[in-house]
Amino acid sequence: MNLKQKNERRDFLKTTALVTGGAMLSPFTLPKAYAQGSDEIKIALIGCGGRGTGAAFQAFGTDQNIKLVAMADAFRDRLDDSYKALSTKIGTDKVVVTEDKKFVGFDAYKDAIKEADVVLLATPPGFRPMHFEEAIKQGKHVFMEKPVATDANGIRKVIAAAEQAKAKKLNVVVGLQRRYQDNYIETINRIHDGAIGEVVGGHVYWNGGGVWTRARQPEQTEMEYQMRNWYYFNWLCGDHITEQHVHNLDIANWVKGGYPVKAEGTGGRMVRTGLDTGEIFDHHTIRLTYADGTIINSECRHFPGADNKVDESFIGTKGRAYMNAGNVGKIWGLDNSVIYDHDGKGNINPYQQEHNKLFGAIVNGEYVYEDATRAAMSTMTAILGRNATYTGKEITWDEAFNSEIDLMPDTYAWDAMPKILPNEDGLYPHAVPGKTKVV
Numbered sequence: 001m002n003l004k005q006k007n008e009r010r011d012f013l014k015t016t017a018l019v020t021g022g023a024m025l026s027p028f029t030l031p032k033a034y035a036q037g038s039d040e041i042k043i044a045l046i047g048c049g050g051r052g053t054g055a056a057f058q059a060f061g062t063d064q065n066i067k068l069v070a071m072a073d074a075f076r077d078r079l080d081d082s083y084k085a086l087s088t089k090i091g092t093d094k095v096v097v098t099e100d101k102k103f104v105g106f107d108a109y110k111d112a113i114k115e116a117d118v119v120l121l122a123t124p125p126g127f128r129p130m131h132f133e134e135a136i137k138q139g140k141h142v143f144m145e146k147p148v149a150t151d152a153n154g155i156r157k158v159i160a161a162a163e164q165a166k167a168k169k170l171n172v173v174v175g176l177q178r179r180y181q182d183n184y185i186e187t188i189n190r191i192h193d194g195a196i197g198e199v200v201g202g203h204v205y206w207n208g209g210g211v212w213t214r215a216r217q218p219e220q221t222e223m224e225y226q227m228r229n230w231y232y233f234n235w236l237c238g239d240h241i242t243e244q245h246v247h248n249l250d251i252a253n254w255v256k257g258g259y260p261v262k263a264e265g266t267g268g269r270m271v272r273t274g275l276d277t278g279e280i281f282d283h284h285t286i287r288l289t290y291a292d293g294t295i296i297n298s299e300c301r302h303f304p305g306a307d308n309k310v311d312e313s314f315i316g317t318k319g320r321a322y323m324n325a326g327n328v329g330k331i332w333g334l335d336n337s338v339i340y341d342h343d344g345k346g347n348i349n350p351y352q353q354e355h356n357k358l359f360g361a362i363v364n365g366e367y368v369y370e371d372a373t374r375a376a377m378s379t380m381t382a383i384l385g386r387n388a389t390y391t392g393k394e395i396t397w398d399e400a401f402n403s404e405i406d407l408m409p410d411t412y413a414w415d416a417m418p419k420i421l422p423n424e425d426g427l428y429p430h431a432v433p434g435k436t437k438v439v
Contacts, residue, residue, distance in 0.1 A: 208308050
């Protein structure tokens, strides 16, 4: 590693430590309610599916005086289901969303954001850039789910909005929850302190059986069908390498203290061949090359019935390390002796911890958490990998990041057409390595 690379890595790690370690960077102006002596924090939920409803429950799980005052979703039935679940369990003294504060449709988020001090953004990720832009424009603190975009155009929007959030001293937490999980924090701190020497390689995995599909209904327009079955369309989901594997890629970037300069790989569709599996791949295998030449091997697949593997391991000049979401963190020396074994210690739910940290900072008048840029760069790492597998070619970071390809529809309306449409047999075109162009 040359001096320039060491300095860049040092600066990255300093920034990461400030964000994840909770160091107070500077004070910010508290919401108006606090100035009036109230400790009430008003939240709005944008995206009322399972993950959004879960995020709202976790906001209520903090020690703060939370009130849910507005909800927004493209679909009324999703909003109603979420409201019922929240109001039944939390109570209508805390879930105070009146009918006129239940907003439905593509532009519903704008009205809901106006009502709150903090917004929870949990729609399908294709909408994240525009929702995040609006929340920051309106001066709101934000929790938003990962990934934060589905194409490079969206990534650039998130990074620009993140700069505005910094200028306004708005706290932003992103649902890459491993960043808030004890075993990852403790193990990676030791890696950065030199426990395994210089990191020279690694492997990151998200291999599972796949997720739900939702069949097309006769009354649905093409837009509604894709929105209901959103996981299988890149403009909404970004492929499972982006939607799920971003977690593991984020760990690789965290360990390396930077982002890959290029990627190459392979992928395809072996089991996703039905009418309801859209355009996404079911497997991706990637080689990510970092600036110092380190190669991290990445693998994610959705094969029902196959072995599952969701974890991260790294090799250094002095040892090796292993982590997984089950609160395991372990480091071995070159002689195979155990240097560190987290083994389940401090088992705090990281999903809850994200909200504890965010709302605690707000109440304490701290500007502490700015996850957006980092999350955007790890999301971009997933998009880089997707570009490599879709094309079968080596793609550089700069090529991927500067791509002008825009996956999002030109118009948002139920009778508008997304950019990808089925053929006469109801099947969608998908990438073909060696033929597809992505930059």
